[in-house]
Amino acid sequence: MDKRFAAVRGMHDVLPADMPLWHWLEACTRRVMGAYGYAEIRTPIVEKTALFARSIGAVTDIVEKEMYAFEDRSGEHLALRPENTAGCVRAGLQHGLLHNQIQRIWYSGPMFRHEKPQQGRYRQFYQIGAEVFGLDNPGVEAELILLAARLWRELGINHLVSLQLNTLGTLAERQVYRTQLINYLEQHRHALDADSQRRLTRNPLRVLDSKNPNTQQIVAAAPKLIDCLSTASREHFERVQYLLSENQLAFSINDQLVRGLDYYSHTVFEWLTDHLGAQSAVCGGGRYDDLVEQLGGRATPAAGWALGMERLLELLKLGTSTPPAQGIDLYIACLDAEAEAYCSRLAEQLRTAAPACSIVLHQGPGGLKQQLRRADRLGVRWTVIVGESELASQQLVLKPMRAQGEQRTLSALEIGALLSTGLP
Ligand code: AMP
Numbered sequence: 001m002d003k004r005f006a007a008v009r010g011m012h013d014v015l016p017a018d019m020p021l022w023h024w025l026e027a028c029t030r031r032v033m034g035a036y037g038y039a040e041i042r043t044p045i046v047e048k049t050a051l052f053a054r055s056i057g058a059v060t061d062i063v064e065k066e067m068y069a070f071e072d073r074s075g076e077h078l079a080l081r082p083e084n085t086a087g088c089v090r091a092g093l094q095h096g097l098l099h100n101q102i103q104r105i106w107y108s109g110p111m112f113r114h115e116k117p118q119q120g121r122y123r124q125f126y127q128i129g130a131e132v133f134g135l136d137n138p139g140v141e142a143e144l145i146l147l148a149a150r151l152w153r154e155l156g157i158n159h160l161v162s163l164q165l166n167t168l169g170t171l172a173e174r175q176v177y178r179t180q181l182i183n184y185l186e187q188h189r190h191a192l193d194a195d196s197q198r199r200l201t202r203n204p205l206r207v208l209d210s211k212n213p214n215t216q217q218i219v220a221a222a223p224k225l226i227d228c229l230s231t232a233s234r235e236h237f238e239r240v241q242y243l244l245s246e247n248q249l250a251f252s253i254n255d256q257l258v259r260g261l262d263y264y265s266h267t268v269f270e271w272l273t274d275h276l277g278a279q280s281a282v283c284g285g286g287r288y289d290d291l292v293e294q295l296g297g298r299a300t301p302a303a304g305w306a307l308g309m310e311r312l313l314e315l316l317k318l319g320t321s322t323p324p325a326q327g328i329d330l331y332i333a334c335l336d337a338e339a340e341a342y343c344s345r346l347a348e349q350l351r352t353a354a355p356a357c358s359i360v361l362h363q364g365p366g367g368l369k370q371q372l373r374r375a376d377r378l379g380v381r382w383t384v385i386v387g388e389s390e391l392a393s394q395q396l397v398l399k400p401m402r403a404q405g406e407q408r409t410l411s412a413l414e415i416g417a418l419l420s421t422g423l424p
Pocket of ligand 1: 123311
């Protein structure tokens, strides 16, 4: 093809062959979300840039360097959403769903970040997310975490991921800690990596999760946020841990886990894997009690998480469950030009009789051998062969392809009945 028209760097096609795995992930998600009483929401991909700057934080990587922000033809400042928590809060506020109410919602869809593309990291990627509004008790974080854990079990990947937890306390507590941390880091400024030096005064908490070994050494001896937390904040975090333990869910505490978005408070968590190379984060989230108010609503406690679908799909390939087989059940081979209209009616009749079956009608020229080869390439389970003699006798040959069983001669009605009860 002409390279000028190739897909945008970091943006990928999901091809038909990949779809069974996507559908399976989507179906499991829908079922598990339903099992916890979460309702789906769909918000626009484009929002006002200010929504993300205000919610994610003006000095986060996402807002500073990664947003697809643009001015539209009427001069509005818009952005492709880099995540969807802000969109959910915006929609909740706009439709009066948050004040004095409890909402459990989920979403899935594409997100956009202008990051450096590499394996497992894209500029357009898909997320599934869950959000709870209106509840401030630690049971909410436990519920959200247990929901995700159930999804891992259903998908057969629970042995491939591990859960880390931390607490960020309240905004006020973080501010006290921030001053202590800046004072400490200033003393070691010269030994920090360039990114961390830049973040030192603007977003010092992000220095904590720097991947630079020298910075990590300095961070190891830094003051701890937990020491600035009130009794209430500690108890909140302990309760989350207690509820997870009561459900036999394993986790570890990582006091350097701060997450890349500014809106979190209290519990934050992340599922990591050792099986995807450098991109180890599969799912992350936490409580964000201040965000609704920051976006102009009345104070509303909230918590949620988001998972990266591409990374999860890579894990599914290593997991213990296999998606239910999809494919074509029946191919109608048409050996005679005279039989074309009959075959077209037959296909419609069989689709009515067996709505759950997938039936492909041969189109275009081709002899028996060629048609069977085409059916075989589609991986069909059965083929019906219609030629001159079948047309005359109205008795059709049903031939097993990938399926078990004998070749049989049957009427259209009989084939319809067989298909509707599920051919082997
Ligand atoms: P975040 O919104 O940054 O907390 O990300 C939540 C999840 O989305 C991560 O754990 C990843 O699985 C996934 N994710 C984030 N950024 C990307 C990206 N650029 N490409 C693919 N997946 C991503």
